[in-house]
Amino acid sequence: KNEVEQSPQNLTAQEGEFITINCSYSVGISALHWLQQHPGGGIVSLFMLSSGKKKHGRLIATINIQEKHSSLHITASHPRDSAVYICAPNTGNQFYFGTGTSLTVIP
């Protein structure tokens, strides 16, 4: 049983393209996190959302609580955005993790 589904699993884009990564979840949540895992393995938190939309630089995250869906958008993608992006809804007691979307941005 997968509580978190991400799509696509893999994504290749040309530099400058607009990127969208989707996350659907089945659990009731208090917040949803988007994480970035660098090619070297390190994991950093990008966003924590409980409603609406957040923007940080070229990254935008949205969430629709009723539809249990979140999206991560990257505007004007750059090769340094190449990483695995992980959706992580939190129920208040526990984090669930998607398997990640592997993004490669080609110069």
Add this chain to the structure above:
Amino acid sequence: NAGVTQTPKFRVLKTGQSMTLLCAQDMNHEYMYWYRQDPGMGLRLIHYSVGEGTTAKGEVPDGYNVSRLKKQNFLLGLESAAPSQTSVYFCASTAPGTSSETQYFGPGTRLLVL
């Protein structure tokens, strides 16, 4: 601040050997977590702690033990390593408050069990 650190970064064990992974954080976080990450799977919670002296089982606790004797440290032990425990292990901590706050991750420990 160093954030979350993990020791060691890489280790090779033989089946049956034991080892301890150390996670340390200097952010005064109450909650700490141990995850394992395997190819094609999301992060899976092994054990977690909501404060000094307390620990609880996560999704995949078998074969592991933990201790939180000091607030800043969270130790993960493998008493008798098995090849199925070959994985990358991540420690994380969460700011004071609810457990849904932002997690800060360590750099990971790659463990190979032969």
